[in-house]
Amino acid sequence: xxxxxxxxxxxxxxxxxxxxxxxxxxxxxxxxxxxxxxxxxxxxxxxxxxxxxxxxxxxxxxxxxxxxxxxxxxxxxxxxxxxxxxxxxxxxxxxxxxxxxxxxxxxxxxxxxxxxxxxxxxxxxxxxxxxxxxxxxxxxxxxxxxxxxxxxxxxxxxxxxxxxxxxxxxxxxxxxxxxxxxxxxxxxxxxxxxxxxxxxxxxxxxxxxxxxxxxxxxxxxxxxxxxxxxxxxxxxxxxxxxxxxxxxxxxxxxxxxxxxxxxxxxxxxxxxxxxxxxxxxxxxxxxxxxxxxxxxxxxxxxxxxxxxxxxxxxxxxxxxxxxxxxxxxxxxxxxxxxxxxxxxxxxxxxxxxxxxxxxxxxxxxxxxxxxxxxxxxxxxxxxxxxxxxxxxxxxxxxxxxxxxxx
Amino acid sequence: xxxxxxxxxxxxxxxxxxxxxxxxxxxxxxxxxxxxxxxxxxxxxxxxxxxxxxxxxxxxxxxxxxxxxxxxxxxxxxxxxxxxxxxxxxxxxxxxxxxxxxxxxxxxxxxxxxxxxxxxxxxxxxxxxxxxxxxxxxxxxxxxxxxxxxxxxxxxxxxxxxxxxxxxxxxxxxxxxxxxxxxxxxxxxxxxxxxxxxxxxxxxxxxxxxxxxxxxxxxxxxxxxxxxxxxxxxxxxxxxxxxxxxxxxxxxxxxxxxxxxxxxxxxxxxxxxxxxxxxxxxxxxxxxxxxxxxxxxxxxxxxxxxxxxxxxxxxxxxxxxxxxxxxxxxxxxxxxxxxxxxxxxxxxxxxxxxxxxxxxxxxxxxxxxxxxxxxxxxxxxxxxxxxxxxxxxxxxxxxxxxxxxx
Numbered sequence: 001x002x003x004x005x006x007x008x009x010x011x012x013x014x015x016x017x018x019x020x021x022x023x024x025x026x027x028x029x030x031x032x033x034x035x036x037x038x039x040x041x042x043x044x045x046x047x048x049x050x051x052x053x054x055x056x057x058x059x060x061x062x063x064x065x066x067x068x069x070x071x072x073x074x075x076x077x078x079x080x081x082x083x084x085x086x087x088x089x090x091x092x093x094x095x096x097x098x099x100x101x102x103x104x105x106x107x108x109x110x111x112x113x114x115x116x117x118x119x120x121x122x123x124x125x126x127x128x129x130x131x132x133x134x135x136x137x138x139x140x141x142x143x144x145x146x147x148x149x150x151x152x153x154x155x156x157x158x159x160x161x162x163x164x165x166x167x168x169x170x171x172x173x174x175x176x177x178x179x180x181x182x183x184x185x186x187x188x189x190x191x192x193x194x195x196x197x198x199x200x201x202x203x204x205x206x207x208x209x210x211x212x213x214x215x216x217x218x219x220x221x222x223x224x225x226x227x228x229x230x231x232x233x234x235x236x237x238x239x240x241x242x243x244x245x246x247x248x249x250x251x252x253x254x255x256x257x258x259x260x261x262x263x264x265x266x267x268x269x270x271x272x273x274x275x276x277x278x279x280x281x282x283x284x285x286x287x288x289x290x291x292x293x294x295x296x297x298x299x300x301x302x303x304x305x306x307x308x309x310x311x312x313x314x315x316x317x318x319x320x321x322x323x324x325x326x327x328x329x330x331x332x333x334x335x336x337x338x339x340x341x342x343x344x345x346x347x348x349x350x351x352x353x354x355x356x357x358x359x360x361x362x363x364x365x366x367x368x369x370x371x372x373x374x375x376x377x378x379x380x381x382x383x384x385x386x387x388x389x390x391x392x393x394x395x396x397x398x399x400x401x402x403x404x405x406x
Numbered sequence: 407x408x409x410x411x412x413x414x415x416x417x418x419x420x421x422x423x424x425x426x427x428x429x430x431x432x433x434x435x436x437x438x439x440x441x442x443x444x445x446x447x448x449x450x451x452x453x454x455x456x457x458x459x460x461x462x463x464x465x466x467x468x469x470x471x472x473x474x475x476x477x478x479x480x481x482x483x484x485x486x487x488x489x490x491x492x493x494x495x496x497x498x499x500x501x502x503x504x505x506x507x508x509x510x511x512x513x514x515x516x517x518x519x520x521x522x523x524x525x526x527x528x529x530x531x532x533x534x535x536x537x538x539x540x541x542x543x544x545x546x547x548x549x550x551x552x553x554x555x556x557x558x559x560x561x562x563x564x565x566x567x568x569x570x571x572x573x574x575x576x577x578x579x580x581x582x583x584x585x586x587x588x589x590x591x592x593x594x595x596x597x598x599x600x601x602x603x604x605x606x607x608x609x610x611x612x613x614x615x616x617x618x619x620x621x622x623x624x625x626x627x628x629x630x631x632x633x634x635x636x637x638x639x640x641x642x643x644x645x646x647x648x649x650x651x652x653x654x655x656x657x658x659x660x661x662x663x664x665x666x667x668x669x670x671x672x673x674x675x676x677x678x679x680x681x682x683x684x685x686x687x688x689x690x691x692x693x694x695x696x697x698x699x700x701x702x703x704x705x706x707x708x709x710x711x712x713x714x715x716x717x718x719x720x721x722x723x724x725x726x727x728x729x730x731x732x733x734x735x736x737x738x739x740x741x742x743x744x745x746x747x748x749x750x751x752x753x754x755x756x757x758x759x760x761x762x763x764x765x766x767x768x769x770x771x772x773x774x775x776x777x778x779x780x781x782x783x784x785x786x787x788x789x790x791x792x793x794x795x796x797x798x799x800x801x802x803x804x805x806x807x808x809x810x811x812x
Binding site: 082223313 | 458459460461462488490491492493524525526527528629630631632633634709710711712715716718719721723724725726728729730731732733737738740757760761762799800801803804805806807808809
């Protein structure tokens, strides 16, 4: 049996979690759910990472405060309004925690709150107050409803879960996420809610999450814009019954490996569903002198508007890849760089030692016309690697964002 | 009489300069000029600033070397091929200097060379060698021909010139420029060729130019991609007959003021003609605690894909402006920020003290539908200011860059 088994169920895959999502009326479109609730049946260790943007959504401020003691039991999240840059934002965010508390009996300070949508428009709590009873009734094995309720311009549900063993006990980690605009490296992450039934201390949970996002969500860029509301939280309720993880060791490493599987899967879903995107771009950098060098090069390439537009046009314009490597702020040796494009249709080397090599434009077009593309860069300076994920830049990105509020 | 008078003539406005441009055959389209030459009739002080991208075009390397002694007399530049990431790039760039030398008699080491176009395709010198005699014959008061020959995806000629007085002598500074993709702050600049008949030492000329680009070309972003071939050079041949500028003082300050008028005019032309752009966006930041704070905030806003797309859609989505301020990496006080949109149709305040204020969406739409828009931000933390220029993000940017090479 493999160490990791992918399973269904999303945030409800781990024992002791219920989820639900409803349309309460924040959005005008009645077919779009806009309020989600996730609840653990018992207290859980909790950890979070947040946007590094100085302009922070009110829910980020309240969630940080509520998670300070490393414990939480519920997550409430609305879409359609970011509750950011509003004079009464904190009051509304606290009100949302109180609503969750009212129906679940959980203390408001054990509730994680998040909001996503337009910035700078007052969020009316009335529809949520009126809908909270229905939302509580809708709780069950309904991870997909919660995943749908947190979507904004997302076109696809983003969900993942794995099962693995610790001390002979089956354990699970599940998650849901939303993208897909204002997504950029150097952030904490977008909205990601993770659940687990692993028995782990809050300190080790926070350590695992903080470490993980560096190579998962922080390596995603859709448009270079770092959101004001990015939040990634995990609740781990211990119901799997493993021996409690309180320090580094085999169990902690196994937990981190399972966590990374889920976060990378969600990260790739966010990138692939980037606003207007037609394809997932994965940039693999090897041969870095330092890990920082590999990361910065991967991020610089994945963020380049010109590289992204070329990928949309299936154009093997590798000069733009070299250009983006050159302004990554890392002391690379240009004369050592190799670049290869790869997809399910094959691979093609377009640049060796910093100079172009002859290649078949026809094969390149075929490779780049697939919906998952790899840009593989070997810096040939050392043994460090990094991977970043992004998407192409398309007409639809402009369309979606030229008139988002109306 | 005003201190500065705008005049025609571009790079030929100063005494003793001739320019020309022809189609020699680097480009397939015979209607598009692709080779430019600018010549001073006598030796000139010369200065340059260059791309900071580690991947540098071969012409940048050769020009830097030729300008090391602070003297030059001619500029040769082709469009259609960047002569970058080619194994024989240096040889070709030196060959271009030799061609200019052959017809003008100027030493090859006194020639500035530049190339712009696709990266990573070998540049054939044959069409230039065959066309150099015609180009020499075409030299005259033909600044616009040279300006046209250096255009790539530019849709408009970029030219400017001013006249002013030093020691009672009329002096002139002229310039031509090309944009309009791979244009980003933190660069040295795009291709800009400036001429002047002011008598000034190479040291003071370099000092003036290096200082100037910080608040002119370095404050422009079209797409966040820093080109491999950015070059901004100035030749100043002294024919105006003013007392030689060899140190700071009134004459040096007057020269800098005149230079800044020309460079800002060209910078705004580059921004407004950004690939696919329908409008010029000017971001004015005031109230910065430091000049660096004001600059970084202005650049962060002007680079945001989401702000750019909102401007395309005439959408007063000021939350995206706040978001971009928040990730600018500067310790701003969010609760002090005011934001106003302004154009020839009026102005409208959309955010005060970091929170949204009521405003007329109708008036906002009217203001933002103009082809020159100001985003005015007051940080209310001090007395430092900065201005950055950019453009909107449109369908045509994607179209132009989805299939640039073919």
